[in-house]
Amino acid sequence: xxxxxxxxxxxxxxxxxxxxxxxxxxxxxxxxxxxxxxxxxxxxxxxxxxxxxxxxxxxxxxxxxxxxxxxxxxxxxxxxxxxxxxxxxxxxxxxxxxxxxxxxxxxxxxxxxxxxxxxxxxxxxxxxxxxxxxxxxxxxxxxxxxxxxxxxxxxxxxxxxxxxxxxxxxxxxxxxxxxxxxxxxxxxxxxxxxxxxxxxxxxxxxxxxxxxxxxxxxxxxxxxxxxxxxxxxxxxxxxxxxxxxxxxxxxxxxxxxxxxxxxxxxxxxxxxxxxxxxxxxxxxxxxxxxxxxxxxxxxxxxxxxxxxxxxxxxxxxxxxxxxxxxxxxxxxxxxxxxxxxxxxxxxxxxxxxxxxxxxxxxxxxx
Amino acid sequence: xxxxxxxxxxxxxxxxxxxxxxxxxxxxxxxxxxxxxxxxxxxxxxxxxxxxxxxxxxxxxxxxxxxxxxxxxxxxxxxxxxxxxxxxxxxxxxxxxxxxxxxxxxxxxxxxxxxxxxxxxxxxxxxxxxxxxxxxxxxxxxxxxxxxxxxxxxxxxxxxxxxxxxxxxxxxxxxxxxxxxxxxxxxxxxxxxxxxxxxxxxxxxxxxxxxxxxxxxxxxxxxxxxxxxxxxxxxxxxxxxxxxxxxxxxxxxxxxxxxxxxxxxxxxxxxxxxxxxxxxxxxxxxxxxxxxxxxxxxxxxxxxxxxxxxxxxxxxxxxxxxxxxxxxxxxxxxxxxxxxxxxxxxxxxxxxxxxxxxxxxxxxxx
Numbered sequence: 001x002x003x004x005x006x007x008x009x010x011x012x013x014x015x016x017x018x019x020x021x022x023x024x025x026x027x028x029x030x031x032x033x034x035x036x037x038x039x040x041x042x043x044x045x046x047x048x049x050x051x052x053x054x055x056x057x058x059x060x061x062x063x064x065x066x067x068x069x070x071x072x073x074x075x076x077x078x079x080x081x082x083x084x085x086x087x088x089x090x091x092x093x094x095x096x097x098x099x100x101x102x103x104x105x106x107x108x109x110x111x112x113x114x115x116x117x118x119x120x121x122x123x124x125x126x127x128x129x130x131x132x133x134x135x136x137x138x139x140x141x142x143x144x145x146x147x148x149x150x151x152x153x154x155x156x157x158x159x160x161x162x163x164x165x166x167x168x169x170x171x172x173x174x175x176x177x178x179x180x181x182x183x184x185x186x187x188x189x190x191x192x193x194x195x196x197x198x199x200x201x202x203x204x205x206x207x208x209x210x211x212x213x214x215x216x217x218x219x220x221x222x223x224x225x226x227x228x229x230x231x232x233x234x235x236x237x238x239x240x241x242x243x244x245x246x247x248x249x250x251x252x253x254x255x256x257x258x259x260x261x262x263x264x265x266x267x268x269x270x271x272x273x274x275x276x277x278x279x280x281x282x283x284x285x286x287x288x289x290x291x292x293x294x295x296x297x298x299x300x301x302x303x304x305x306x307x308x309x310x311x312x313x314x315x316x317x318x319x320x321x322x323x324x325x326x327x328x329x330x331x332x333x334x335x336x337x338x339x340x341x342x343x344x345x346x347x348x349x350x351x352x353x354x355x356x357x358x359x360x361x362x363x364x365x366x
Numbered sequence: 367x368x369x370x371x372x373x374x375x376x377x378x379x380x381x382x383x384x385x386x387x388x389x390x391x392x393x394x395x396x397x398x399x400x401x402x403x404x405x406x407x408x409x410x411x412x413x414x415x416x417x418x419x420x421x422x423x424x425x426x427x428x429x430x431x432x433x434x435x436x437x438x439x440x441x442x443x444x445x446x447x448x449x450x451x452x453x454x455x456x457x458x459x460x461x462x463x464x465x466x467x468x469x470x471x472x473x474x475x476x477x478x479x480x481x482x483x484x485x486x487x488x489x490x491x492x493x494x495x496x497x498x499x500x501x502x503x504x505x506x507x508x509x510x511x512x513x514x515x516x517x518x519x520x521x522x523x524x525x526x527x528x529x530x531x532x533x534x535x536x537x538x539x540x541x542x543x544x545x546x547x548x549x550x551x552x553x554x555x556x557x558x559x560x561x562x563x564x565x566x567x568x569x570x571x572x573x574x575x576x577x578x579x580x581x582x583x584x585x586x587x588x589x590x591x592x593x594x595x596x597x598x599x600x601x602x603x604x605x606x607x608x609x610x611x612x613x614x615x616x617x618x619x620x621x622x623x624x625x626x627x628x629x630x631x632x633x634x635x636x637x638x639x640x641x642x643x644x645x646x647x648x649x650x651x652x653x654x655x656x657x658x659x660x661x662x663x664x665x666x667x668x669x670x671x672x673x674x675x676x677x678x679x680x681x682x683x684x685x686x687x688x689x690x691x692x693x694x695x696x697x698x699x700x701x702x703x704x705x706x707x708x709x710x711x712x713x714x715x716x717x718x719x720x721x722x723x724x725x726x727x728x729x730x731x732x
Contacts, residue, residue, distance in 0.1 A: 032542075098550065156528075156617075162522075176488065212595050212607075214720075225608060227578075227595060240508055241578075243524075247602060247603065248623060249623040249625055249627075249650075250650045250659065251522075251621075257617055260615070260616050266646070266648060267659045268657075272660060284616045291631045292636065293632060293636070294638060294639055
């Protein structure tokens with residue numbers, strides 16, 4: 001099978017990490033062949049900086065269009081601001097190019113609908129850039145939380161993802177601009193916690209989401225701090241409590257509690273070590289006059305960084321389509337579900353009331 | 367100095383743990399001399415069950431009054447339902463008996479005012495039963511979070527304390543009865559998280575507290591699940607996010623995030639091991655194209671269980687008063703502050719709006 005050739009749209013910081021990740025990938029699966037930026041010199045500088053991670057000649061392009069029109073390209077990586085996603089996914093899909101799209105996938109229900117629709121129409125694979133899902137640690141954790149006999153039923157997820165954006169970040173970064181990434185910290189950071197909550201509840205959609213009082217928005221109305229409770233249908237009540245912020249110290253926590261045990265980790269998005277991930281599990285034991293929490297560390301060794309594994313998964317999915325298969329519906333569905341919940345939380349923040357996810361999703365899920 | 371002789375009012379489950387704790391205490395400081403229950407046989411049975419932890423003859427009393435009227439008693443331990451606290455603290459204080467009072471200290475502002483006032487009037491030591499504060503681990507953590515050079519400023523506290531009360535618990539336990547413990551999971555479990563938040567912010571009172579939508583109350587209006595955000599005055603915004611529940615799996619988490627680091631633990635109320643406590647700290651380091659979270663485990667060895675250390679601290683404070691000193695104002699103040707915040711959260715849950723703690727505290731803090 002042919003190696004999947006990737007063009008990068010935009011010289012974003014996150015693209016550096018991904019290009020480095022691709023450098024560790026199996027070259028029979030995926031490789032970078034072009035980088036486009038708003039100017040040729042920016043693209044050239046970017047390629048120069050990443051030279052240690054580029055194995056073959058990479059073409060510098062002075063526009064995104066130029067990348068899309070290259071011959072022999074199979075797919076694009078789109079780390080552009082989310083407000084540009086629908087436009088560039090459309091252009092890529094219309095050319096039959098598969099898309100790995102940074103999160104948040106979309107900024108509105110109509111954007112999301114357009115992205116899903118155009119990918120479906122042109123039969124291209126869509127995958128969002130949620131790297132942690134490709135870490136084998138996720139599968140190890142999944143085996144534990146799905147083991148009803150020992151873990152019981154999942155009842156609660158808590159997750160926080162934040163970093164302390166400095167003055168410069170708050171003043172000028174595209175992630176706090178309504179014209180760039182209007183979902184702010186929710187789309188950029190909360191995305192991962194929402195995905196984790198969906199994952200923990202086996203991708204069932206929550207019934208309601210409700211933003212906590214005290215959410216903070218910048219002068220453009222972009223979320224800078226936001227806490228939310230997600231409630232799943234039925235009894236006993238199943239919940240997720242998420243916080244995301246550009247104004248809090250760097251933190252990336254995930255806790256999943258079942259009736260009989262729990263798992264937790266402090267580096268769920270960006271692992272502390274690239275080749276060795278770990279997480280903790282707890283179980284409860286009776287002793288003397290009360291329960292005690294007993295914990296255990298689980299270690300997962302990685303042959304490659306999680307972003308490399310994401311790119312290999314994407315490359316294989318695209319190769320499968322090249323061989324006449326269909327795009328893998330799982331990754332498309334996960335992007336869609338995550339985006340639906342993110343949009344519901346954003347809506348709750350705007351109307352300052354609980355939002356029914358399914359009602360909102362009805363408009364999204366064409 | 368004379369050993370402080372303690373009478374126990376009520377054969378509560380939590381009293382078992384405390385009596386066991388006292389059995390490891392220095393006998394020159396504190397000892398149990400009587401247990402009173404609603405019936406003599408109950409008191410006798412209770413003493414029988416705890417025989418392995420009782421070093422000398424312990425008198426069984428058929429009423430709480432009988433305990434208070436014993437000669438040679440210095441102090442009482444009150445694990446009675448919180449609705450009875452004001453009455454029994456008054457009776458004890460009027461007899462010059464010092465009081466170790468289970469949490470929550472009070473069920474209302476007027477109760478709290480009465481308890482504080484009567485203890486002050488009679489010059490007796492008041493201490494609440496927050497054991498974790500007496501674990502040397504708390505001091506180790508404090509040294510880290512107060513170290514501005516390495517930890518920065520404390521910006522966020524997250525804490526959850528919950529257990530899964532079964533059918534029987536939900537139907538009949540005094541902790542879910544409006545006539546017994548009307549503050550429910552907030553008074554019983556949230557108390558510890560509130561104390562931890564106050565501790566992390568160096569006992570400064572929050573400005574506002576606000577309960578998250580989705581709080582659950584039983585048919586008597588007693589909180590069964592409750593999440594709250596506490597906001598401290600000034601910029602940058604300092605917050606605590608707390609959840610407490612009788613309907614969630616056993617969990618006892620505390621995270622404190624500073625601008626430069628964090629500490630966290632999963633057993634902050636009841637340590638996993640009695641004689642060896644631990645906690646994690648993290649610091650952030652730049653690597654490749656992003657921040658990484660690096661963590662470190664801290665181990666604290668205990669000569670005695672934390673509840674024993676609490677009783678020795680109480681015993682020493684009482685001995686100091688016996689020698690002509692004043693009651694230690696620190697423990698009284700901590701009980702008061704914690705109760706004020708707990709009452710503000712309860713008020714926020716009732717009115718479903720943010721509550722200014724200082725306005726409310728003005729009524730409490732006579």
